[in-house]
Amino acid sequence: MADRHPLIAGNWKMNLTVDEAVDLAAKIRAGIAERTVGADVVVGPTDLCVEAVSRELKGTIVGVAGQNMHKERSGAYTGEVSGEMLRAAGANWVILGHSERRQYFGETDAGVAAKAVSALAAGLKPILCVGETLEERESGRTLEVVLGQVDGVLAGLPENELAGLTLAYEPVWAIGTGLTASNEQAQEVHGAIRNRLATNLGSAIAEKIRILYGGSVKPDNVAGLLALQDVDGALVGGASLDAESFLSLIPPLPST
Ligand code: PGA
DSSP: OTTOOOEEEEEOOSOOOHHHHHHHHHHHHHHHHTSOOOSEEEEEOOHHHHHHHHHHHTTSSEEEEESOOBSSSSSSOTTOOBHHHHHHTTOOEEEESOHHHHHHHOOOHHHHHHHHHHHHHTTOEEEEEEOOOHHHHHTTOHHHHHHHHHHHHHTTOOGGGGGGOEEEEOOGGGTTTSOOOOHHHHHHHHHHHHHHHHHHHOHHHHHHSEEEEESSOOTTTHHHHHTSTTOOEEEESGGGSSHHHHHTTSOOOOOO
């Protein structure tokens, strides 16, 4: 993990009513207060719950992320929410380009890049997701696909924002399936992403960008993943919906 401070982010997806989301946030708040925390921590409720969850977590170290946003600030885009609206509701992060967005809602690298520019302008920190399908992995195209997505989602981002970015490598075949990339598979891709960033942006920036791993991260596999050289945290779906399991993913402060 080098010198990068880890980030543990929960993606609640399309789960939990407002009351349920506030209840989970309250449990996380209580759990965080009882332990030393050696990571940045973020939760990603639905848009509908961002405001109430942000209020519940106010004054804690836990940040709040939207799961998606529109690239425009406002306008005639029925059913959509802008970065500015998320920010005003209390979010300070936004997950962009999740594979479910790519798979079911036609999101493209260029679209994700445009949203990322707009997110940064709205004061949100984007978590930019990339990852290959099983078919792409089995046909030996993992690195080609993932590195292509990395190039695509970073295109056009302001240079002064690059070092503060967060990427998430989530193999599509590992999301919600109980299958996790082996430590070797994860490090291979994370290392290749870091090399690509170094080539494109210079090694000083590449060393600062956090690359999270996502895909069936659980209490029993998180430590092995976080110990890898180029894994800087986790983006967690299923295991983030239970306070105990989410809290147990958060590394303690290293003892000095
Ligand atoms: P999962 O989801 O942890 O349930 O596999 C991860 C994600 O989609 O971000």
